[in-house]
Amino acid sequence: MRRPIVIANWKMNKLPGEVTSYIKDVAGQLDKFPNVDTVLAGQDVLLTSMVTAAEGTSIKIGAENVYWEDRGAYTGETSPAALANLGVSYVIIGHSERRNYFRETDEMVNLKVLATLRNGLAPIIAIDENIQLVSSDDHMHWVVNQLIESLKGIDETTAAQLMLAYEPTQAIGSGQAMNAENVQKSLHIMRATLADMYGAEVAAQIRILYGGSVRPNNAFALLSQPDVDGVLVGDAALDAATFVELVQLAE
Numbered sequence: 001m002r003r004p005i006v007i008a009n010w011k012m013n014k015l016p017g018e019v020t021s022y023i024k025d026v027a028g029q030l031d032k033f034p035n036v037d038t039v040l041a042g043q044d045v046l047l048t049s050m051v052t053a054a055e056g057t058s059i060k061i062g063a064e065n066v067y068w069e070d071r072g073a074y075t076g077e078t079s080p081a082a083l084a085n086l087g088v089s090y091v092i093i094g095h096s097e098r099r100n101y102f103r104e105t106d107e108m109v110n111l112k113v114l115a116t117l118r119n120g121l122a123p124i125i126a127i128d129e130n131i132q133l134v135s136s137d138d139h140m141h142w143v144v145n146q147l148i149e150s151l152k153g154i155d156e157t158t159a160a161q162l163m164l165a166y167e168p169t170q171a172i173g174s175g176q177a178m179n180a181e182n183v184q185k186s187l188h189i190m191r192a193t194l195a196d197m198y199g200a201e202v203a204a205q206i207r208i209l210y211g212g213s214v215r216p217n218n219a220f221a222l223l224s225q226p227d228v229d230g231v232l233v234g235d236a237a238l239d240a241a242t243f244v245e246l247v248q249l250a251e
């Protein structure tokens with residue numbers, strides 16, 4: 001019942017002149033894969049042209065960050081109301097690059113999630129894993145705690161709209177994806193936490209993705225795991241043909 005989803009996170013890699021041809025190339029192939037949702041997330045300066053290029057296609061557009069106030073004197077920040085007005089559908093919140101380079105805390109992530117939902121946008125909440133704890137027994141404690149803190153104030157009527165992305169920091173951009181069985185173990189614990197918070201029925205509706213060095217040669221094993229509902233992809237998704245290959249593997 002959870003539709004698979006493939007999300008590209010372009011990060012700060014694409015230029016305005018590269019948007020239209022990429023989206024055209026992808027959109028031309030998607031009719032073959034009607035069972036998979038697709039989202040392209042780009043930096044703010046690209047969003048207008050991304051939304052325009054995706055018009056009339058099944059591709060949804062996402063932002064990579066957002067501020068938690070709707071309007072006001074916050075020079076340089078991005079309003080969730082403006083994103084919604086522009087036609088953006090999703091926002092990645094709490095990516096590990098934002099947590100590590102820009103010092104985003106769980107509290108900030110939570111405010112952004114609430115602002116996103118308030119404006120009718122769907123949050124993709126990235127949950128990372130502390131590199132120092134990865135090999136210890138305690139590593140899931142970190143993940144679960146981050147999950148609970150990020151979702152404060154969200155009740156079961158809204159929770160089904162959430163999407164979570166488990167992204168172990170050491171797997172992001174390293175070429176070393178976490179192995180599929182370990183991903184499943186982590187996602188199973190995340191879903192059990194959601195069931196404790198919102199009940200099993202709601203938890204069964206929330207899509208949980210894996211992100212971290214997903215490539216065509218590892219995507220199928222990852223996507224075959226029962227709790228993996230999709231993938232969030234950085235480097236590999238910079239190439240339109242590779243993105244389509246990943247969509248095909250998710251179908």
Ligand code: PEP
Binds near residue numbers: 172233235
């Ligand atoms: C990401 O940044 O969300 C990501 C998963 O990157 P990569 O696929 O390059 O590891």
